[in-house]
Amino acid sequence: MYLPLADDIGSAFDYAVNALAKRSTGGDIEPFTISHTQWVTIYWIEGIIVLYLFTWNLYIARSVLFPLKLCAVACHEGCHALLGLLTGAKIYSIILDPNQGGSTRMEGGWAFASLPAGYIGSTLIGAALIFASFDLKASKIAAVPLLVHLLLVMFWARHSRYTMLFVSIPMGLIFILYIVAHGIFLRFLLAALGVMNGPCEYAPCYVETFC
The missing domain is CATH 1.20.5 (Single alpha-helices involved in coiled-coils or other helix-helix interfaces)
Known part of the structure; x- marks a missing residue:
């Protein structure tokens, strides 16, 4: 089979x-x-970087990029929550807001580890997605843990319809591109999401911890 x-x-x-x-x-x-496919990926990543630089706050274009921005914030907040969970914290909720920020509410755990985890973790996620985007099979493999990560974010954000909506948009795109045309376009989306995880590190995100 x-x-x-x-x-x-x-x-x-x-x-x-x-x-x-x-x-x-x-x-x-x-x-x-470097194969032809890899050169295409390199040019695509360069183009995405230039596109983000010139359209980040451009009227209409910023609305198109908005779901991708919140996807990066979701990865950021999910890393806060995951490391908090691994260090014994109780996760209350994850919330994304329209200002491209978010918050993770948790109790307990190791704050010195969970606080920087969002920045370090989402940067590693971005690097992994960019790395995987150079190969079709690697992009299919990388899409699975990314979907699992976003599913966990949706679980912790289940009381926020706004968060669930904007996390489900990139998840839907990933799923559709995974099954359409044998996933040949999936790597381009993963590259775009990987690059997005860089600039979105500076979004106003924070973690609330409770004693």
Whole structure:
């Protein structure tokens, strides 16, 4: 039976094992080259960066980018909540607001770890998405933990319809692009979301902790 995700992960592991085996035995390894697909991805990322710079606060364009901005904020807040949960905190809620900010309300845990987790975690998510966008299979694999992360954010934000709405928009786009045309367009969306996780680090987000 064909399982796309399992097969993709298996192929990635097989490639890594074969490459390590060749290196350990002194076998020939293909020299580093950039394929046409990877060049297209590089140009796309450069174009996205320029687009964000010139349209970040541009009338109408900023409304188009708004769901992507809140997706980055959701990743940010989700990282606060996840590390808080791992350090024993009780998560009360996650809320996103129209000013492209958000808040994570939690009690307990290690504040010194959960406070910077949003910035560090969302930056790592952005880097991982950009890295995965250079390959079709990698982008399909990366889309799964991203969807799980956003689902957790939706769970903690279940009392905020506004938050659930704007988190569900990028989730829907990811799901649609995953199944349409064998996911060939998914990597472009992941690259855009990955780049977005950089500038949105400066959104007015905060964490409320309670003793």
